[in-house]
Amino acid sequence: MMFGISTVFAVGALMIGLWLQREEDLDDQLCPSESGPSREVIVLLDTSDPLTKKHQAEFRRILREMVSPALSGRHGGLAVRKGERVTLYVLNSSSEPVQPIDQICNPGNDSGSLTRGGMIIEWRYNQFVKVIEDQFPEGESDEQPESPILETMTEITARHAPSRRASDDTKPAHLIVISDLLQHTEILSHYESYPDPNSLPRELVTDLSRVEVSLFRLERHKYSIYQTQKHYYWWSDLVESMDGKIAWQQSL
DSSP states (O other): OHHHHHHHHHHHHHHHHHHHTSOOOBOTTSSBTTTOOSEEEEEEEEOSSOOOHHHHHHHHHHHHHHHOGGGOGGGGGGOOOTTEEEEEEEEOOOSSOOOOSEEEEOOOOOOOOOSHHHHHHHHHHHHHHHHHHTTSOOSOOOOOSOBOHHHHHHHHHHHHSOOTTSOTTSOOEEEEEEEOOOOBSSSOBTTTOOOOGGGOOGGGOOOOTTEEEEEEEOOOGGGTTTSOHHHHHHHHHHHHHTTOEEEEEEEO
């Protein structure tokens, strides 16, 4: 009788283990099919001026930290957790709506099992890492006539950030901007002035109340006269004026 009970418990434990290791139903972006992404991480890379060797190395580091929490160090907030979706954009001066160059969720890598389910989990995670780390732009980009940084931020945050009506437990989106942060369009050019962020034209303003923002300013010697301390903190004030929160800010 005891043998029979032990057998029942063993079979039950085995079935529970197999259920826990079942292949999660994911969509073609490796996001949970039913619930969708648990948070949006939006990366905007400004290539309106060619990246220097130093900038290239820093961008690679940021990408590594996004897929490897253990490497995140002081930028721990950059790590993309399981179920979160990364959407990557490259800034351009076209008047056409900006389109993502890729989107993918972190499917998680929490199984060391050599079962079929474990190997699928491992394969999915490797696909996530490959997509992120392969986004480094090849070669040098051509210098663009404009840098519509604010217009692009307005467009993509409206597309991905939770609304003010989202539930309190909804995670805020994380917007990561990697740019020289020198806005340059007919509406506003930082080569001329840094107006009060609270007085910007409506088309340059967006709702950042459910957005955390990380700003990485790419320092350029030829623009040093414009990339001042005042310019650096103008962006901090800008994010706060739109009810956003600065997660990290750094000059590179």
